[in-house]
Structure formats: structure tokens, C-alpha cells
Amino acid sequence: MRGDILAYAIACILIFEYNNFFQPKTLSLLHGTGLSMLGIAVSIFVAFRNTQAINRWWEGRVLWGAITNEARHWRDSLQALLGPEAELEGSGLAQAKQRLLELQVLQVWLLNFELRNYWRSDARDAVDGLCHGLKVPASITLQDSMKLRASGIGELHRNHAISEWGRDALLRCTETMTNALGGIQRIRNTPLPPAYDVFIRLICWLFGLAVYLDFLASGNPLSGMLVFLGFLTAERLGSYVEGPFDNDGSSFCLPMDWICINISRDLLGQGHPLSQLPSSSDPSRWS
Numbered sequence: 001m002r003g004d005i006l007a008y009a010i011a012c013i014l015i016f017e018y019n020n021f022f023q024p025k026t027l028s029l030l031h032g033t034g035l036s037m038l039g040i041a042v043s044i045f046v047a048f049r050n051t052q053a054i055n056r057w058w059e060g061r062v063l064w065g066a067i068t069n070e071a072r073h074w075r076d077s078l079q080a081l082l083g084p085e086a087e088l089e090g091s092g093l094a095q096a097k098q099r100l101l102e103l104q105v106l107q108v109w110l111l112n113f114e115l116r117n118y119w120r121s122d123a124r125d126a127v128d129g130l131c132h133g134l135k136v137p138a139s140i141t142l143q144d145s146m147k148l149r150a151s152g153i154g155e156l157h158r159n160h161a162i163s164e165w166g167r168d169a170l171l172r173c174t175e176t177m178t179n180a181l182g183g184i185q186r187i188r189n190t191p192l193p194p195a196y197d198v199f200i201r202l203i204c205w206l207f208g209l210a211v212y213l214d215f216l217a218s219g220n221p222l223s224g225m226l227v228f229l230g231f232l233t234a235e236r237l238g239s240y241v242e243g244p245f246d247n248d249g250s251s252f253c254l255p256m257d258w259i260c261i262n263i264s265r266d267l268l269g270q271g272h273p274l275s276q277l278p279s280s281s282d283p284s285r286w287s
Contacts, residue, residue: 001233008228012212015212015213016221035210035211035214038207039207046231050237053238053241053242054241057241057242061254063180063183064180064254066179067111067176067180071263071267073173074170074173074174075267078097078170081169081170082162096155100149102130102267103152104149105130106140106145107145110127110140110141111142113127116245116256120257122277127274130273130274146178149174153171184245191242192242204234208227211224212228215227260274
């Protein structure tokens with residue numbers, strides 16, 4: 001809010017210093033009933049936008065939670081259908097199981113990169129190493145990785161490693177990921193209309209200035225400044241929360257790095273490079 005606070009401070013200081021020239025009492029349309037009606041309108045618009053923004057943020061978090069649960073269910077389903085690693089040593093099923101687990105981890109990191117349109121350099125290096133182990137290009141897309149996982153399920157069935165029922169169980173598990181992915185991409189690709197954002201921002205500034213002028217005319221400028229700042233802050237908070245996957249890496253974004261690292265630990269163990277990424281005080285690297 002640095003730019004907003006700077007503009008707010010300049011406006012308040014100029015109006016205070018030159019209030020004799022501005023003559024706030026002449027703004028009769030923004031006194032009394034007019035000011036009250038404008039305040040009601042601003043409150044309704046800000047409350048509606050902030051409610052929608054919080055709903056978008058929370059839905060995004062719920063969908064990432066569904067992806068986390070799906071990843072654990074994927075691991076447990078493979079364990080139940082193919083058996084533990086100790087029983088699969090030396091067989092082709094051990095490699096097939098590990099490949100499917102790694103593809104699941106690859107998908108969540110690719111989704112992370114796709115949503116923010118940038119990546120941590122250390123996470124990108126670890127994902128490139130994962131791609132190298134899977135023998136897939138580092139430029140692989142999320143959709144391509146999902147196709148590879150579906151092919152892996154089909155191969156297990158063709159090799160009689162799993163039954164028809166087992167194949168259906170694994171496909172139902174992947175359906176959860178597909179549904180969550182669709183919801184997340186809808187949130188990212190369908191923000192609130194920019195014109196609506198601009199309108200709410202302008203009306204908040206108009207009301208804030210009107211309130212400040214009114215309090216200044218009554219000899220209480222400090223109260224007017226606080227009310228003005230309160231409405232500006234409320235409007236900006238809604239704008240920031242509205243984008244849970246924004247690539248600015250602000251503290252309002254969802255902790256997608258943390259979620260992806262937890263999934264990596266659950267599926268590939270604590271020793272995998274993607275499970276050992278360091279934390280950082282920079283929220284663009286770690287949320």
C-alpha cells in the first residue's frame with residue numbers, strides 16, 4: 001500500500017494546509033444525507049467485494065487441500081493394490097509404483113509453477129532432476145504429466161498387475177485431482193472484472209476525501225484521517241486477497257510451496273530433494 005498511503009498523506013496534508021482555499025463547507029452535496037448515502041453505498045460495495053475475495057481465497061485453499069488428500073490416497077491405493085516396497089524388490093512393479101508416485105509429485109509442482117507463472121530456482125532444479133529420473137523433458141506440461149499417469153495405470157492393468165476394479169479405483173483417485181485442478185484454474189482465470197475493482201477504488205477515495213473534509217470543517221481532522229485510512233485499507237485488503245495464486249508472492253497468497261513440499265515428503269520420503277527445500281523469510285520463495 002506504499003503508493004496509496006503516499007497519495008493519502010499528500011492529499012490530507014494539502015487539504016489541511018490549504019483548507020481556507022478548499023472551503024469544505026461549500027461541498028453541501030457530501031454533507032448530511034448525501035454523505036450518509038454515499039457511506040452506505042461504499043460499505044455495501046466494499047463488503048461485497050471483500051466477501052467474494054475471501055471466498056475465492058478459501059475455495060483455493062480447500063481445493064489445494066483436496067489435492068493433498070488425493071496425493072495421500074494415491075499413495076495408499078498403490079500400496080494396497082501392488083503391495084509394500086519390500087515385497088516388490090527386484091520386480092518391475094517396484095519401478096512402476098515409484099514412477100507413479102513421482103508423477104503425482106511432479107504434477108503438484110507443475111501446478112504450482114503454472115499458477116504463479118514463475119518458480120523458485122532451487123525448486124526448479126529439483127523438479128528438473130525429477131524429470132530426468134522419469135526420463136521426461138524438463139519442459140513437460142501439467143496435462144502431459146497427467147496423460148503419463150493415466151498411461152501408467154493402463155500399463156499396470158495390461159500387465160495384470162491390477163484388476164479391473166483396481167484400475168477403476170486408481171482412475172477415481174485421479175478424478176479428484178482433475179476436479180480440483182479445474183476449480184483452481186477457474187479461480188485463476190476468472191478474476192473479478194477490472195472495471196468493478198476500479199469503481200470500488202474510486203468510490204472509496206471519493207468517500208474518504210468527503211469524510212475528511214467534513215471532519216476538517218468540524219475541527220476534528222485526525223478522526224477524518226483515520227476513517228479515510230480505514231476505508232482505503234479495507235478496499236486494498238480485498239484486492240490483495242482476491243488473487244490467492246498471484247505471482248507477487250505476497251503473504252496474502254496461498255502457501256503453495258509449503259503444500260507441495262509436504263506432498264513430496266508424504267509420497268517420496270524426507271530424503272528427496274523436493275522434500276528438503278529450505279525455508280526463507282522471503283514470501284516469494286516460501287509462504
